[in-house]
Amino acid sequence: MSIESARDLASVARTCRRFYPLVMGTLWNDVYLSTTYEWPENLSEYPHTASKRALSFVRNVTLWVYEEPDDNYPTSDDFYELFEFMSGCFRMLKDTTAIDIMNLHVGLYDPNNYQPDCKDIIEAINSTTWRILKRVRKMKLQVLGLHTGRKTARLVDLLSMLKQNVDILEIDASPITAWAPLLQSFPRLKTLEVRVSESQTRSLQAETTFWTVVSQLPTLNSVWADTTPIPPTLDSLHFSHLISLRLYFYAGMAYGEWTQSLVTIFKQMPVLEKLLFSHVVSTSETRAEGRAMQITTIASTNLKDLELYCTIPIGLISTIARHCRRLTLLTVCDFAEADNVDDEDLRQLSLSCPNLRKIHFQSAKHITSLEYFAAFHHLEVLKLFYSAGRFIDIPLLLKLVDSCPKLAQIIVTDTSIGRRKWEREFEDTAPEDLFSAAAELPSYFEPKINNGESWGAPDGLIEYAVRIDRLREDISQFQQLTKRLGRSLVRSSFFTKC
Numbered sequence: 225m226s227i228e229s230a231r232d233l234a235s236v237a238r239t240c241r242r243f244y245p246l247v248m249g250t251l252w253n254d255v256y257l258s259t260t261y262e263w264p265e266n267l268s269e270y271p272h273t274a275s276k277r278a279l280s281f282v283r284n285v286t287l288w289v290y291e292e293p294d295d296n297y298p299t300s301d302d303f304y305e306l307f308e309f310m311s312g313c314f315r316m317l318k319d320t321t322a323i324d325i326m327n328l329h330v331g332l333y334d335p336n337n338y339q340p341d342c343k344d345i346i347e348a349i350n351s352t353t354w355r356i357l358k359r360v361r362k363m364k365l366q367v368l369g370l371h372t373g374r375k376t377a378r379l380v381d382l383l384s385m386l387k388q389n390v391d392i393l394e395i396d397a398s399p400i401t402a403w404a405p406l407l408q409s410f411p412r413l414k415t416l417e418v419r420v421s422e423s424q425t426r427s428l429q430a431e432t433t434f435w436t437v438v439s440q441l442p443t444l445n446s447v448w449a450d451t452t453p454i455p456p457t458l459d460s461l462h463f464s465h466l467i468s469l470r471l472y473f474y475a476g477m478a479y480g481e482w483t484q485s486l487v488t489i490f491k492q493m494p495v496l497e498k499l500l501f502s503h504v505v506s507t508s509e510t511r512a513e514g515r516a517m518q519i520t521t522i523a524s525t526n527l528k529d530l531e532l533y534c535t536i537p538i539g540l541i542s543t544i545a546r547h548c549r550r551l552t553l554l555t556v557c558d559f560a561e562a563d564n565v566d567d568e569d570l571r572q573l574s575l576s577c578p579n580l581r582k583i584h585f586q587s588a589k590h591i592t593s594l595e596y597f598a599a600f601h602h603l604e605v606l607k608l609f610y611s612a613g614r615f616i617d618i619p620l621l622l623k624l625v626d627s628c629p630k631l632a633q634i635i636v637t638d639t640s641i642g643r644r645k646w647e648r649e650f651e652d653t654a655p656e657d658l659f660s661a662a663a664e665l666p667s668y669f670e671p672k673i674n675n676g677e678s679w680g681a682p683d684g685l686i687e688y689a690v691r692i693d694r695l696r697e698d699i700s701q702f703q704q705l706t707k708r709l710g711r712s713l714v715r716s717s718f719f720t721k722c
Contacts, residue, residue: 245281252281257316258288258329259309268312270319279320289313289356290331290373303345310352317359324366327392330357330382331373357385367391368412372398374421379403388412397421400452401430407437417448431455439463450474453481454488461492468498476505482534483517489524496524503534506558511535514558522547531555531584541569545576552602555584567593574599581630585609586637594620598627607635610650610658616690617660621668625696637687651685659690668695 256263266273289310291298298306332350335343360368369392372379379398387409394417395403407413416438432455438447439461450472469489473482482503489499503510514535520543527548535558545551554573556565565588573580574596582605585591594615597606613636624631636658638650655671656663670689 248278248281252278254284254286255282255316255320256286257309257313258286259291259306267316268309270312270316274316276319279316280322282320282323284325285317285320285323286327286329287313287317287356288329289353290329290376292331292373293333293337293375300339300342300345303342303349307345307349307352310349310356314352314356314359317356323363325369326360326363326365326367327369327371328356328360329371329373331376332378332382334377354385357382361386361389363389365389369415370394372396374398380406384409391415393417395419397424399424399427399430400434401427404430404434404437407434408440410441411443413441413444415446415448416444418450418452420449420451426451428455432458436461438466441465447471453477454485456480456484456488459488459492463493464495466493467495469493469496470498470500471502472500473503473505479509479513482510483513486534487517487519490519490522492523494523495526497526498529499524499527500529500531501534502531506535519543524548525550527551529553533557536564538564538566539568541565542572545569545572549576550579551577552579553582554580555582557584557587564588566590567596570594570596578602581605583607585612588612595623598623601627602630603628604630604632605635606631607637610636610638610688612636613658613688614660618664621661621665621690621692621695624692625699628692629696632691632693634690634692635687636690655688658688665695668692 252264254263255267257268262268264274270279291302291306330353332353333346335346338346368386368389370383370386370390371394372382374397376382376398379395380403383393383403383406387406388411390410391412392415393410393413396419400418400420407416418434431452434449434452435454435458438444439458442465445465446468447466448470451474452471453473471485471489486501489496489501503514515537517537517540519537519540522544525547527544528550530544530548530551530553532555536556541554541556541564551573554577558564565585567590570591570593578600579602580600581602583597583600583603584605584607586607586609588609589611591608591612592615594608594612597603598620616634616636624634650658655666655669659669662669668691670691671685672687672689674683674686676683
């Protein structure tokens with residue numbers, strides 16, 4: 225909401241008692257406080273900038289009371305400014321009694337890491353942090369999200385303070401050895417996000433404890449983790465509560481660790497509905513490991529959203545299709561391999577997964593039977609590697625127009641495989657040579673040029689959009705005109721064939 229709109233609503237609230245509760249509920253429902261942005265404005269200066277009555281309408285609070293330290297921050301002056309801000313936040317929290325949802329970003333500072341003249345103000349900041357945590361612990365919140373700082377001191381003490389209250393927990397770059405055993409003391413925990421620093425020393429015992437607790441917490445249904453493989457010794461565990469999993473591997477693993485994790489996921493997570501699995505480290509060894517992976521048992525038959533950014537063996541997608549018939553989103557993308565999806569996979573998907581709405585095969589070079597996509601009548605998004613363009617002919621387009629009424633366009637790209645600057649086949653090839661139908665229907669193939677606005681993509685041509693929606697509309701208009709005026713007055717060498 226803009227400041228002008230807020231002022232207009234406030235004016236209405238002041239002039240009309242009947243509208244006061246509605247307007248105040250709109251203006252004060254959401255509160256966001258950080259050292260860089262406040263909404264409502266200057267609320268950290270409470271009580272000078274708001275009343276207790278206004279605070280009674282607050283339902284959703286996002287509060288940042290920790291700033292990540294670096295080489296030049298915080299200085300002594302920065303600490304004093306942070307203390308003033310936090311004190312105001314605490315005053316506001318004491319008088320806000322009807323909060324339903326809170327997201328708290330918090331941390332503590334170690335005085336020993338700073339100049340001696342900062343010791344008193346740091347102790348004052350830490351004391352205020354504890355006061356805020358104690359206040360939050362007494363609140364009857366419907367949802368509490370706790371987000372700890374990457375460089376916070378006394379992490380275990382922070383977690384212990386609110387372990388009975390937290391529904392969403394985000395831990396960033398703190399060694400899991402210190403806090404993993406504490407997870408079993410979070411009876412309300414529903415969502416867990418863990419980011420591991422690449423410099424941390426790994427611990428098999430801590431990783432075992434982490435995944436064991438994940439399997440045992442009955443309320444935990446969503447996990448986001450990186451560089452934390454599932455140890456093979458846990459092959460008897462069943463993750464009977466986990467619905468959503470996002471697992472990333474940014475650092476090198478010992479042979480078999482990341483592939484065994486994927487095998488475990490499919491085998492031991494029976495209620496899983498959403499899976500994103502990413503292994504971005506690509507070497508000849510990891511690619512060979514992925515191709516040799518054997519997944520014969522798939523217990524995750526409830527999968528709806530599946531994203532695989534890793535090397536997989538040929539035939540895995542067919543196996544997944546036969547077991548996971550509820551799929552609505554499927555992404556298979558490997559930056560190094562190009563033969564992990566083939567026509568047999570497409571055939572099996574078309575037979576087993578009719579509810580697919582989004583399909584991303586941006587690195588699949590060897591699919592040719594694109595007519596199978598017409599079997600997905602709910603298809604909304606289709607992204608392909610550009611080599612599939614030569615199989616996008618007029619009969620295929622007409623099939624997609626009729627069979628996939630929600631499909632607006634096919635995105636054909638080369639950006640996802642990380643091509644080098646001298647690999648310019650995609651950019652230098654004319655559209656009519658890339659696409660079978662482009663010579664006769666050039667207006668339906670739209671290039672997208674990147675001039676620096678698409679992060680991570682090279683400048684120049686990055687994709688084509690094959691405009692199924694425009695073709696569908698033109699065919700419909702031609703048919704309507706023909707019906708009204710007759711074929712003798714409305715002629716087209718192409719549309720008369722439709």
